[in-house]
Amino acid sequence: MESSAASTLFLALFLTSLALFFRALSAGFRRRKHLNLPPGPKPWPVIGNLNLIGSLPHRSIHQLSLKYGPLMQLKFGSFPVIVASSVEMAKEILKTQDLKFASRPKTAAGKYTTYNYSNITWSPYGAYWRQARKMCLMELFSARRLDSFEYIRAEETRALLRGLFDASGETILLKDHLSTVSLNVISRMVLGKKYTEESESETPIGYVRRMKTLSKKFDRFLEHVLDEHNERRNGVKNYVAQDMVDVLLQLADDPNLDVKLSRTGVKAFTQDLIAGGTESSAVTVEWALSELLKQPQIIERATEELDSVIGNDCWVEEKDVQNLPYVEAIMKETMRMHPVAPMLVPRMSREDCTINGYDIPAGTRALVNVWTIGRDPEIWDCPNEFRPERFLGKNIDVMGHDFELLPFGAGRRMCPGYSLGLKVIQLTLANLLHGFKWRLPDLVTEKDLDMDEIFGLSTPRKVPLEAVVEPRLPKHVYDI
Numbered sequence: 001m002e003s004s005a006a007s008t009l010f011l012a013l014f015l016t017s018l019a020l021f022f023r024a025l026s027a028g029f030r031r032r033k034h035l036n037l038p039p040g041p042k043p044w045p046v047i048g049n050l051n052l053i054g055s056l057p058h059r060s061i062h063q064l065s066l067k068y069g070p071l072m073q074l075k076f077g078s079f080p081v082i083v084a085s086s087v088e089m090a091k092e093i094l095k096t097q098d099l100k101f102a103s104r105p106k107t108a109a110g111k112y113t114t115y116n117y118s119n120i121t122w123s124p125y126g127a128y129w130r131q132a133r134k135m136c137l138m139e140l141f142s143a144r145r146l147d148s149f150e151y152i153r154a155e156e157t158r159a160l161l162r163g164l165f166d167a168s169g170e171t172i173l174l175k176d177h178l179s180t181v182s183l184n185v186i187s188r189m190v191l192g193k194k195y196t197e198e199s200e201s202e203t204p205i206g207y208v209r210r211m212k213t214l215s216k217k218f219d220r221f222l223e224h225v226l227d228e229h230n231e232r233r234n235g236v237k238n239y240v241a242q243d244m245v246d247v248l249l250q251l252a253d254d255p256n257l258d259v260k261l262s263r264t265g266v267k268a269f270t271q272d273l274i275a276g277g278t279e280s281s282a283v284t285v286e287w288a289l290s291e292l293l294k295q296p297q298i299i300e301r302a303t304e305e306l307d308s309v310i311g312n313d314c315w316v317e318e319k320d321v322q323n324l325p326y327v328e329a330i331m332k333e334t335m336r337m338h339p340v341a342p343m344l345v346p347r348m349s350r351e352d353c354t355i356n357g358y359d360i361p362a363g364t365r366a367l368v369n370v371w372t373i374g375r376d377p378e379i380w381d382c383p384n385e386f387r388p389e390r391f392l393g394k395n396i397d398v399m400g401h402d403f404e405l406l407p408f409g410a411g412r413r414m415c416p417g418y419s420l421g422l423k424v425i426q427l428t429l430a431n432l433l434h435g436f437k438w439r440l441p442d443l444v445t446e447k448d449l450d451m452d453e454i455f456g457l458s459t460p461r462k463v464p465l466e467a468v469v470e471p472r473l474p475k476h477v478y479d480i
């Protein structure tokens, strides 16, 4: 008897919840029907529009935007996604309505690789993320902090130049040399040392490559780093932070922080800084050299500038970079054609809003296709040609002010490491051009050089660049 009453109750509950579910669903449909959504291809059940996205999503999405316009709607599985593909639409998302789009979508992968979104990149909009950005601005990437690490960047650049000098006349894989500098610079600035004395599998390079599958092992590495730092700090009165992990641990000790920074938070931020800072500059410099090897006259013009500003008896230092407008133009042109994040990092709308008369419901993912904007023939003459001259005498910067060139994004979620990234790219590029003559290996012609990319955490060359270098300066300059 009791069990039949229970099953009747259960049935009633089940039917009521089913009815409520269908009511909510049909209300949702009715609401959606009245929404004026941006145009886009018709989605399939379950997969949405994923069938239209190839191995280079920014290119597939670019093609779709030519058909559906500068603001279109796609479905990735069941998730609605809007894509901005013009300066005006980028401005809407990253500037005019920046605050409404200041969150990030949650993904299963993100959950397990970012300590449940406690890093900076994937943490949702809120007090925790706002505090993280304040830490970046005031502590981690302040001009004073970055200046205090200039000696590290100079030492690691010298090691790169020395390594290339030793490999003169041989065919080198440029990316190997560039990745080593980036990783060494970021390891020393963030972790305080290179950690090369430990076994290869215990070093960040091994982990960064396989971070997704090895997040547990990476965690063990970070635990070890934090223990070492705490041992060094323990009991030392007025301890002065020597690297970014020290800064984070001091912040974690601060009882006055609005939101407590836990040990997990310190690990998540540290992982973010290593991941964000390692690949991006190496990939950009590799693209720059690839474009230059196709057009030796650009190298000639750059070396003329370097000879007249730097002379042939010393290396380029960070303070010289502002006097090298042509080298800067090469860097901007590289970032226009080969942005590391061609669609930035996805944002997510926090509330309902409208863009250009279209309704964008809360929870919509937003991509800004800076790759498309960088090749828009309405903005750029001959957009598919690499022409650094286009930037000379123009006031277009890469710092999120000029929406036609957004390699670091713009607005509240803009890359906090941009000034460090720019310093490393410019110093490396200028010295590579200053110190060496560059050519393609025998039997490879400028036309043969493949310029395909692959999509991933960054957007590197599909085939790593091989080149041959010869010293360009007097021999004694290489005794560094």
Ligand code: HEM
Pocket: 120, 121, 122, 133, 272, 273, 274, 276, 277, 278, 280, 281, 284, 340, 341, 344, 345, 346, 407, 408, 409, 410, 412, 413, 414, 415, 416, 417, 418, 420, 421, 422, 425
């Ligand atoms: C060439 C160098 C770099 C490029 C091109 C680059 C690009 C980007 C882009 C496009 C974003 C997303 C911006 C947006 O959503 O609007 C981003 C975010 C971020 N970058 Fe970079 N980045 C570079 C270097 C660095 C460095 C050196 C670091 C740190 C050491 C770093 C740390 C971060 C972090 C933590 C975020 C997430 C910010 C947030 O969500 O609030 N990046 N970066």
